[in-house]
Amino acid sequence: MKLTQAPYSKRLLVTQISDATLEIKLLELGFGINSECNLLRQAPFNGPYTLNNEKTQIILRSEDANRIEVSILPRG
Amino acid sequence: MKVVLAGNPNCGKTSLFNRFTGMNQKVGNYPGITVSKREGSFTIDGETCSIADLPGIYSLYAGSEDEKIAVNAILDLQKLENPPITLCIIDIQSPHKNLLLLSQLIELGLPIIGVFNYRKKTTTSEISDWIKRLEAKYNIPFLAVNANSGEGLYALKEELKNSKDKETVNRYPNSKIAEFAEWIKQANNSAAGSHILKITKDLRARLEEVDSSFPSKTFGAEHKQNSTEQTHSKTSYLDNLLMHHIWGYVIFGVSLIVIFQAVFAWSAHPMEWIEEGFGLLSVCTHAYLPVNFYTNAISNGIIPGLAGIVVFVPQISFLFLFIALFEESGYMTRVVYLMDRLVKPFGLSGRSVVPLISGYACAIPAIMATRTIKNPREKLITMLVIPFMTCSARIPVYTTLIALMMSSEASVGVFNAQGLVLFALYLFGAFMSFFTALIAHKVMKRGGRSMLIMELPNYKMPSFNNVVLTIYEKSKSFVFQAGKIIILVSIALYLMSNIGFNDTFEKIDNNDTEFVNQFKPNELAQLKLENSIIGQLGKFIEPAIRPLGYDWKIGISLITSFAAREVFVGTMSTIYALEDAGDDTSSIVHKMQSDKNPDGTAKYSLAVVLSLLVFYALAMQCLSTIAVMYKETSGWKWPSIQFVVSTGSAYLLALLVYQLMS
Missing domain, CATH: 3.40.50.300 (P-loop containing nucleotide triphosphate hydrolases)
Known part of the structure; x- marks a missing residue:
């Protein structure tokens, strides 16, 4: 599913990023394909999302979040 | 090495x-x-x-x-x-x-x-x-x-x-x-x-x-608990509040109001002390130094000019205090998160918000801060509209003009009325920024895809040293950069007001008793100023500014303010000190308030003051901003467009305000 459709505060696995620049920028911050992350919140009026992993918290716009495919991981 | x-x-x-x-x-x-x-x-x-x-x-x-x-x-x-x-x-x-x-x-x-x-x-x-x-x-x-x-x-x-x-x-x-x-x-x-x-x-x-x-x-x-984890949990607790879809905006709004109240109300006393100090210094130079050209240049030219700048250090310090606290604590990035979607329809990005807020302090570092905006189009629009934000250099001009309109004790409910007018002017600046951004967004060609990916740092307690250093550095550079211009402008003004080429000036300068005895000392001083080079220059542009309600004295200030807008107050102080032949040390506001038109009406009527406020809110009067725009855009195209649009709209709106109000 797309990151924008993913539920909040669930363990997510990044499965695909459909934009090279976006993927490089996410990799730099430690959010590559096959990495785990959490969707935390979204600013009002379809504003940016906040996303975190164990080490880092980032914000990204919804159009970029739309380019990221994730799957839900079982609790663990 | x-x-x-x-x-x-x-x-x-x-x-x-x-x-x-x-x-x-x-x-x-x-x-x-x-x-x-x-x-x-x-x-x-x-x-x-x-x-x-x-x-x-x-x-x-x-x-x-x-x-x-x-x-x-x-x-x-x-x-x-x-x-x-x-x-x-x-x-x-x-x-x-x-x-x-x-x-x-x-x-x-x-x-x-x-x-x-x-x-x-x-x-x-x-x-x-x-x-x-x-x-x-x-x-x-x-x-x-x-x-x-x-x-x-x-x-x-x-x-x-x-x-x-x-x-x-x-x-x-x-x-x-x-x-x-x-x-x-x-x-x-x-x-x-x-x-x-x-x-x-x-x-x-x-x-x-x-x-x-x-x-x-x-x-x-x-450590019993991982220090990183501790910071993370503190951060997520604060984020729940500061990034909340309602409370986040309420807190941001309230912090802006607190900043404006601080800039206006808390700095009032230190400003009075500085003003009195410079008044005393002027009196002392008159009293203790030999009476000659240099003493006059110092006490009537340089000191009033400098006082007009130094007096605003408390206000600028408060403004930078809050900006430094926002940046140091990590709150600024949360502001980007909250504001990105709201500013996007104007062709701006969440990253534009920090440069725009910094524009409240000074357009120069603010324009340089746009380098963090990745999309060139968003960056250019942000740079173009930053000068409309109410920079600290406008504070001296606004404070002086507002004081001409109403007393410092006037209040509306619990709020100080002068503070509210200042707040309204800040809103007007922000409105003009966004309005211009919207027009630019509609007119300019679309660029590549814009991306906003930012790390949210953990909150940290602002370091006292770093905050104090920022305030010190910024206030110092404001005083020294503006100070250099002010001293030069003050000396130039003093010289130009003491040199004249027409008959009247020469008669007064040569103390022609037959001519001089027809006037009172104050009238004589004004006549001398009017016929000096600077007076003639002011008179030369008077036809263009008369429809806005301005006289030649304001004209002189307008000319000098194109170097830097805060020079307005210094120039006015110098002009009125010259006019009073140095024997009146009351504040510049008092002197301007008591200035009358030939028909006895106040020279600084509500219409004139409002028109001036509008002019100073919009006109591009800062050489350094033009220089930094030239550097950042690598050419004269954008600074020229910016100058013509800002100053043109300033003239037209100021004209409209005066004509409607008078």
Whole structure:
């Protein structure tokens, strides 16, 4: 599913990023394909999302979040 | 010896730079605080070493202007026969991000020292084991320092001394990074993107092993609770509040109101003291120095001119206090999150908000701060509209003009009426910024895709030293930069008002008793000023400004304000001091209030004051802003458009206001 459709505060696995620049920028911050992350919140009026992993918290716009495919991981 | 500092945003590079050089520079908890290369020097055993601090980058793949500055500087080092030693700073709290850049720098074949920056004291036994492993892996020296306290700096200097004599070895002669560097140079090429991605992925994968070996539990074992985790939970608790979809905006709004009240109400007393101090100084110079041309130039020209600037230091200090607190604490990035969607319809990005808010302090650093905006179109629109934000240089003009309209005791409910008018002017500036941005957004050609990916740093208690340093630095540069202009303008004004070429001026200057006796002393002083060069200049432009309700005296101030708008008050102070022949030391507001038209009505009527307020809110009256726009846009096109649009709309709106009100 797309990151924008993913539920909040669930363990997510990044499965695909459909934009090279976006993927490089996410990799730099430690959010590559096959990495785990959490969707935390979204600013009002379809504003940016906040996303975190164990080490880092980032914000990204919804159009970029739309380019990221994730799957839900079982609790663990 | 030359040293270069590179590292991720917010990893402590600039703190270390300050440690090395003692040179004061702003450090913020907001990615992109260093937006240009900073240079300084320090000594090791009497030998002077130069050091450059580069803007923070996560990798050699640059997105924004500030990142390009850093990446280009690093790629240029590669071409040198003896490249300087690069200190790659790694925040020990998040080595996973920092090591990507380190591995790229190492592969470039540059002489590197890895510097771990820690903020809290920790027992480093496990860390040092890890460092040893890294040293073995990368074959470069690693050290740990505390950039805030300076701990470990001595050892680092020793290491620099030793490294100086070592030969540069290109450790990876066949490294893909050389190829990578080539691809980076053509980063806009879409094929390059996939190559860069491939190499970045490769490097990242190689780092997984290093990442997993990082003794993250060390902190946890040594301290009851992992300090990083503690900061994280504090951060997430605060984020729940400060990034809340309602409370987040309420808190941001309230903090803006507090800033305006502080700028106006809290600084009132210190401003009075400064004003009285300068008044006293003027009286003393008159009383104790010999009566001659120079004494008059000092007491009637330079002192009133300088007083007009120094008096606003308390207000500027408060403004920078809040901006520094926002940046230092990490709150600024939360503002980006809250505001991005709201400013997007205007062609701006969440990253534009920080430069726009900084525009409340000064347009020059604000325009430079737009380098963190990745999309060129959003960057240009932000730069174009920043000068409409109410910069601190407008405060002297607004305060003086507002004081002409109403008494300082007037209030509306619990609010001070002058404060409310000032607040309204700030809103007007912001409105004009967004309105102009909207027009530019509609008119300008669409650029490439805009992207906003930002790290949210953990909140931290602002460092007292850094905040005080920021306030000191900014106030000092305001006083000195404006002061230089003010002294020159004051001297020029004094000279031009004491030289004249027509008959009337000569008669007064030669003390022609038959002519002089027809007038009272004050009338004579005004007549002399009116017939001096500066008076004639004011008279020359009077036909153009008469429809706005301005006379030749305001005309003189308008001319001088094009150097810098705050010069208005200094010029008015000088003109009225000259006119009163120096025997009236009451405040400039009082003097302006008692100035009458020939028909006995007040010269500064509500219509004139409002028209002036509108003019000063919109006109592009700052040479430094024009210069910085020229530099940032590499040409005269945009500064010229900006100047014509701002000043033209200022004239038309001021005209409209006066004609409607009078």
